[in-house]
Structure formats: C-alpha cells, structure tokens
Amino acid sequence: MTIRVICLSLFVVFAQAGRQPASGLLIRNTQLIDGTGAAARRADVRVAGDTIAAVGEHLMAPPGERVIDAGGKVLAPGFIDMHSHADRGMDETPDVATQVMQGITTAVVGQDGGSELPISDFYDRLARVKPAINYATAVGHGTVRKLVMGGDYKRAATAAEIDTMKVLVDRGMRDGAIGLSSGLEYDPGFYSTTDELVALGSVVSKYGGYYMSHVRNENERAFDSWREAIEIGRRNNIPVEISHIKLGVKPVWGRAAEGLKILEDARREGVRVMADWYPYTYWQSSMYVLIETRDFENRAAWQKGLDDIGGAQNVLITSYRPDPSYNGQTLTQIASARGQNAVTTAIEMMREAGPGTGVIATSMSEDDLTTFVKSPLVLICSDGGLSGRHPRGYGTFPRVLAHYVRGLGVITLPEAIAKMTGRSAAQLGVSDRGVVAVGKKADLTIFDPATVQDRGVPGNAAQAPVGIAYVIVNGQVVLDDGKMTDARPGRGIRRQ
Known part of the structure; x- marks a missing residue:
C-alpha cells in the first residue's frame, strides 16, 4: 500500500485547537486493549508524528510534550468500519463528526457494488477534502456493470462485456482499491451471473484483494447466497466477506448457528471467509427489497414479503419523494390514511415513486444477532452514512460496547475490540493499523x-453517543475530551 506521508516540520509549533505540539503526545494511565484479543493491561502510549513510538508503564513526558491522562479509561486502536457509506456528503462535512464521535478512524466504502470510478478520483478527492478519518474503497461491481452495459443491464453480460469490466476492475485495483464489492440484491448486480463475478474476482486475485458482497438474498435463500459468495472466493483463492450478515425474515429466525457453520466449513476447506455485522434488528434500504421479484405489481409477492417480516407495521418509510409527509410513518399508518390495505399501498407507492422509496424494516431476531456477534468470524460494521434516519450511522460501535459487552455480556471487551480493529485490519490486508504497538x-x-452508550432510535436517530473521550487519527487529536477539533488528518488507505 502506498500512503502519502506528510513531512512534519521539525520546529516545535502548536497547531490549532485539538492538535498536540509537534514534539508529540503522551497518553497516560490507560487500560490498554491492543486489538489482538489480549486482556487489558496498564500502559502508557507515546505518539510521535503519525506513529506509535513507545508502549510501556510510567513513561515520562519531556518538556513540550502534550499529556492526556486517560484516568483509567480504555485505550484501543481506532475502530475500523468494515462496511460504510460515510463518503457520501464528505465534501460538505469533512469533519465526519458522526463517525469520529463513535470512535471510528477508518471507513471502508465503495460498498454494495457502488463506488466512485475511476478509483483514482476517489483518492484525489480525499486529498482535496482532507477528512478527519481515513478511507479505503472497493471497486463497485454494479458501477462497473452499469458503465459497460448502460441501460441494457437486465440480462447476462456477454463475454466481451465481461472482458471490458475486467479492464475497469484492473484499473481500480491498480489505483489502490482493496477489493471488489457487489450488491446482488440491487440493480444492476441483480442480473449478473456467478461466472461474471468469478471472472472479475480473478482480477482481484492478482492484486491480493478480497471480495465483499451484499448477497443476492438475505431471507429464506440467504444460505445459498452465502454459498455463492464463498464459491467466488474459492474459484479465485481470494478472501470473502459477507456484508452485514443477517437473517432478515421470520421463517429463518433461529438458524444463525446453522448459517455460521457454512462459513466455518468453508474455512476448513481453505476459503478465507468472514462476515461483517451491525447491532440492530432493523435494516434500511429500498422498499422493493421486501420482495424477491422485479414485478412490482405482484400482489402475492408483496403479501409474502410483508408477512415474512411480521407485517406492514414493521416498515417505516424514510424517503418518499412524491409526498415527504409519509416520511417517519409506517406502511400501516399510510395505508390506513389512504383507506387501503398495505399491499395495495405498497404497489401504488412503487408506481408513484419507483424503486427509490427508502424504508427501515424491523425484521431480525435479537437471538440471531447475538449468535452472529459471538462468532470469531464476524467483524463489525455500521452500513451507515454521515446522516440518515437509521441510528447505525451515529452509534454502531458504542452500541456493541454497551449492549453486547456490558449489557448482555455475550462477548468480552478485548474480543469486541479485536473485531473492531485488529481482525478488521487483517481482513483489509493493512499491516500498519489495527493494533496498538510500536511502529504502527x-x-x-x-x-x-x-x-x-449509543442513544439514537428510528425517528430520532441523530443522537451523539456518550462515553467516547478522545479519538486520534494519524497522530492528531480529532476528538478532544468529547469535543470535535478542527484537525483533518485522514488519509486514503490503499491496498498494500
């Protein structure tokens, strides 16, 4: 990986609010959880420039060095969001405060098959915008497919078209992308074949990248969809990541352990498969993913889709352009106001607004969420952005720590931190981040x-979490005693 390193002046100059003196930073009196899964230990940590210079007990501060007394709080590696949309709106809000305030220092974007192209433009944008956190990006299969096939994408690609896609993926990987993402529940990826994805994965293999997939089905055919992603990895000998792993309808609740066995068996067979996951029983997407067909007039499909998630009262409208007053109401409430049943309302809303209607659907089991997070194969993601009606963009990482570690006690704090940091960095193939150690x-x-603690809920999502005191990115303090600074030290992280 090529990382542009900004040479710092040797003069001892104090920067603007939140930045430590050029002579360095000493963090004292911490419970260090280093990201490896090891237990907490008492330690001080010295930062010089953008690098950890020392880890030990009772480190002494020379004159001019800033000292942060952690007061016994946990010092961990910065959290890595393995599936993020926090690049959207980054130009307007480069402080990316909703990410910083939950402890995130690196966001992995270009997800669900959608990315900027060429990838070099994305990294150029980062250099220009100077965000507060680091970003890595995948090449989006859907973006590539749409560019090659245009509006004629509702079919299998030809061999010539796949060859052109391979050229674009190769360019993206050479520009530093960390792998290939797909969103097979969405257009245009919905119409692609496994062989098409295998062909593009062969390009990723040459560069040591990995394949991450929002799989074709997260409902009753979820297991088959996971097997497809694993097969793409197997045929190319590349790592695989199942994006925001879930069992999203009642008929498959309680089968998380059975599903995880598919991943465990694949790993025993040599496929390096992982998954990422977020800590909420409700997802956010387009309303049309409630059904498994592109026939939006199919009443039976809508009835089954609504029945499978427990009813239309579990569908909250978040974005409806023809009538924004619908936003924040459930499909049940809207149907009642229109004097219709929910199926008729859903069909008419699709006619009126097309596939862009956004929803939050409550459709997952807390027991399944708990089973997933306990697995060492499961990493943490938000699937969130810089804003929105789903609280995942504001509080995912604090929620894991508050609910699953402190509240339920289903994973230990060192295990949770390892999922958020060291294991995530290893999956990314990034060797200089993710653990607290000298030289990182x-x-x-x-x-x-x-x-x-996270605080947001649907309908009132934009609530900052509490309990995150300091966040440091590339050696600069971006959250200082709970307050945002004006430091913008984020970098583009490229495949190593």
Missing part, C-alpha cells in the same frame, strides 16, 4: 467502558 500508525480511541 497512531489511530487510537479512548473510551469509558462503564458509560459508553
């Missing part, structure tokens, strides 16, 4: 494990 980049988060 100084991406760090300091939080209080007794008070860290």
Whole structure:
C-alpha cells in the first residue's frame, strides 16, 4: 500500500485547537486493549508524528510534550468500519463528526457494488477534502456493470462485456482499491451471473484483494447466497466477506448457528471467509427489497414479503419523494390514511415513486444477532452514512460496547475490540493499523467502558453517543475530551 506521508516540520509549533505540539503526545494511565484479543493491561502510549513510538508503564513526558491522562479509561486502536457509506456528503462535512464521535478512524466504502470510478478520483478527492478519518474503497461491481452495459443491464453480460469490466476492475485495483464489492440484491448486480463475478474476482486475485458482497438474498435463500459468495472466493483463492450478515425474515429466525457453520466449513476447506455485522434488528434500504421479484405489481409477492417480516407495521418509510409527509410513518399508518390495505399501498407507492422509496424494516431476531456477534468470524460494521434516519450511522460501535459487552455480556471487551480493529485490519490486508504497538500508525480511541452508550432510535436517530473521550487519527487529536477539533488528518488507505 502506498500512503502519502506528510513531512512534519521539525520546529516545535502548536497547531490549532485539538492538535498536540509537534514534539508529540503522551497518553497516560490507560487500560490498554491492543486489538489482538489480549486482556487489558496498564500502559502508557507515546505518539510521535503519525506513529506509535513507545508502549510501556510510567513513561515520562519531556518538556513540550502534550499529556492526556486517560484516568483509567480504555485505550484501543481506532475502530475500523468494515462496511460504510460515510463518503457520501464528505465534501460538505469533512469533519465526519458522526463517525469520529463513535470512535471510528477508518471507513471502508465503495460498498454494495457502488463506488466512485475511476478509483483514482476517489483518492484525489480525499486529498482535496482532507477528512478527519481515513478511507479505503472497493471497486463497485454494479458501477462497473452499469458503465459497460448502460441501460441494457437486465440480462447476462456477454463475454466481451465481461472482458471490458475486467479492464475497469484492473484499473481500480491498480489505483489502490482493496477489493471488489457487489450488491446482488440491487440493480444492476441483480442480473449478473456467478461466472461474471468469478471472472472479475480473478482480477482481484492478482492484486491480493478480497471480495465483499451484499448477497443476492438475505431471507429464506440467504444460505445459498452465502454459498455463492464463498464459491467466488474459492474459484479465485481470494478472501470473502459477507456484508452485514443477517437473517432478515421470520421463517429463518433461529438458524444463525446453522448459517455460521457454512462459513466455518468453508474455512476448513481453505476459503478465507468472514462476515461483517451491525447491532440492530432493523435494516434500511429500498422498499422493493421486501420482495424477491422485479414485478412490482405482484400482489402475492408483496403479501409474502410483508408477512415474512411480521407485517406492514414493521416498515417505516424514510424517503418518499412524491409526498415527504409519509416520511417517519409506517406502511400501516399510510395505508390506513389512504383507506387501503398495505399491499395495495405498497404497489401504488412503487408506481408513484419507483424503486427509490427508502424504508427501515424491523425484521431480525435479537437471538440471531447475538449468535452472529459471538462468532470469531464476524467483524463489525455500521452500513451507515454521515446522516440518515437509521441510528447505525451515529452509534454502531458504542452500541456493541454497551449492549453486547456490558449489557448482555455475550462477548468480552478485548474480543469486541479485536473485531473492531485488529481482525478488521487483517481482513483489509493493512499491516500498519489495527493494533496498538510500536511502529504502527497512531489511530487510537479512548473510551469509558462503564458509560459508553449509543442513544439514537428510528425517528430520532441523530443522537451523539456518550462515553467516547478522545479519538486520534494519524497522530492528531480529532476528538478532544468529547469535543470535535478542527484537525483533518485522514488519509486514503490503499491496498498494500
């Protein structure tokens, strides 16, 4: 990986609010959880420039060095969001405060098959915008497919078209993309074949990247969809990541352990498959994914889709352009106001607005969520952006720490941190981040494990979490005692 390193002046100059003196930073009195899964230990950490320079007990501060007394709080590597949409709106809000305030220091974007192209433009944009956190990106299969096939994408691609797609993926990988993403539940990826994805994966293999997939089906055919992703990895000998792993309808609730066995068996056979996951029983997407057909007039499909998630009261409208007053109402409420049943309302809304209607659907089992997060194969993601009506963009990482570690006690704090940091960096193929050790980049988060807590809920999602005290990115403090600074040290992280 090529990372542009900005040479720092040797003069001892104080920067603007939140930035430590050029002579360095010492963090004292921490419970260090280093991202490897090891237990917490008492340690001080010294940062010099963008790098961790020392880890030990009772480190002494020379004159001019800033000292942060952590007061016994946890010092961990900065959190890595393995499936993020936090690049959307980055130009307007480069402080990316909703990410920083939950401890995120790196976001992995270009997800669900959608990315900027060429990838070099994305990294150029990062250099221009100078966001507060780091970004890595995948090449989006859907973006590539749409560029090659245009509006004629509702079919299998020809051999010539696949060859052209391979050229675009190759360009993206040479520009530094970390792999290939797909969104097979969405257009245009919905119409692609497994062989098409295998062909594009062969390009990723040459560069040591990995394949991440929002799979074709997260409902009753989820297991077959996971097997397809695994097969793409197997045939190319590349790592695989199942995006935001879930069992999204009642007929498959309680089968998470059975599903995880598919991943475990694949790993025993040599396929390096992982998954990422977010800690909510409700998802956000387009309304049309409630049904498994592109026939939006199919009443039976809508009835089954609504029945499978427990009814139209579990569908909250988040974006409806023809009538924004619908936003924040359930499909049941809208149907009642229109004097219709929910199926008729859904069909008419699709006619009126097309596939762009956004929803939050509550359709997952807490027991399945718990089973997933306990697996060492499952990493943490938000699937969130810089804003929105789903609280995942504001509080995913604090929620894991508050609910699954402190509240339910189903995973230990070192295990949760390893999922958020060291294991995620390993999956990305990034060797200089993700753990607290001498010589690693100084991406760090300091939080209080007794008070860290998410606060957002659907309908009132934009609530900052509590308990995250400091966030440090490339050696610069971007969250200082709970307050945002004006530091913008984020970088583009390219495949190594």
